[in-house]
Amino acid sequence: MAHDLGFWTLQALNALQLSMLLFLLSIGLTVIFGLMHFVNLAHGSLYALGAYFAASLAAIGGYWMGFFLAPVAVAGVGILLYSGLIKRMRKSGPMAQVLVTFGLIFALLDLTRIFWGDLALAIEVPALLDGRTAILGIEYPTYRIFIIALGLFIFGALAFVLGRTQIGAMIRAGVDNDAMAACLGINVERLFFIVFCVGCALAGLAGVVAAPLLSVTPDMGLQILIPTLIVIVIGGLGSLKGAVTGSLIYGFVQTFGAVLAPQLASVLIYALLAAVLVIKPVGLFPAKG
């Protein structure tokens, strides 16, 4: 097990990159849940859709066309889901929501099969981000650095909007107490809709940036769902801080677990999840104290 410093730097960057991807997914899911107590298990499917849209758009106009348009398209799908299904399910309790959105996963899975087929699609890293860049004394794939930077940028932007702007204060107020927020004249329903769309777009964006790293397959949404749920349960529901902490914990435990204790890697994160649930059942940084 004698590895040099460069090896550990590499692993840390890999962990960070995985964390940022999970962060893009979990932030939408956790804020949607915190704001409206709505469980959307189909959030992962939006990630898969983002990857597929990106693949199709990349074939037409290159990677950057997919990068900018696929999240918008995914938000569009989110709007359809919202007005067709979710709006009606808002008051129907978690059990019904879990069942319906779980069913939605399979409906969306089959739809992607029908449109794009069963074969994995590949999408090229854009020329601008191809190759490697020297960082912290190692040569690291530029594209992965781009994902890390993008995740940090989105984190910074969300921290600014949530923490420093009026709409952010309204969202936090809505997460704290939606009834009281409504009594202050805040249209909580519309706020939820906006947050929902942004959450969907970010899930789509995660799919877009993940696409060149993995192969794009119909079940990629299902595969990412469990890690995303673990992230928000560890981090605590409804908070930005929780989503970013949960993502970092997952990313690092998963990556370093695989290196240090390959036999244990797959159970390690579940053990950690169990430990968090025993010590702090509400997660590390829940929006509601």
Added chain:
Amino acid sequence: MLELNAVESGYGETQVLHGLTLEAQTGRVLAILGRNGAGKSTTLKTIMGLLPLKSGQIAFDGKPIAGRPFDIAKSGIAYVPETRDIFPSLTVRENLEIAAKRFGSNGADWTMERVVDLFPRLGERMDNGGTQLSGGEQQMLAIARALLMNPRLLILDEPTEGLAPIIVKLIHDKLQELKEAGLSMILVEQNFGFATSLADDVVVVGKGQIVWTGSSDDIRADDTVQHTWLGV
């Protein structure tokens, strides 16, 4: 100004209000009194649209008020709930701004400076988290936040509950100031002396209905109603 006519409402299957009728008049303070569990808070929550109106009508300035809390708030009714409901994730300043920036446009009466003049304690705690405040400060914040909505009608649910006598006195004086400035209010209270000294009109709720109506002077003189419905 606000009229409730034969209002029925409650929590799910449990009906609490059984045909409640009352009227609050412009520029006056109406106290709603009654024992624990009589349905006072339920009445206020129904006015705010937090509980569904099962039957009956509620009219504000002669117009029926729409069901959603945010429409009702926008029509000019501000609510200070029993639990105060300060947002814990927001600072004191943000708790206030959230109301001020939405309702404080062109020439509105209440501004951040004015509520801080009214409650100087809040000025010292602007950057504290909403829940780092004492009970009295939370009550001041809840009232200040409601005022920043520049309401035509202010509804308060037990503003003195659990507060030290000196703070009760302070809240009393501030509400008296607001009354003298002409603000219409509905005040739910367990503190008989506090309520009757502020209110012009009084109604007593018992088992989800109005069982007595009169003025503050009337009820202070009426031992029977105090004994039967309030247990004073």
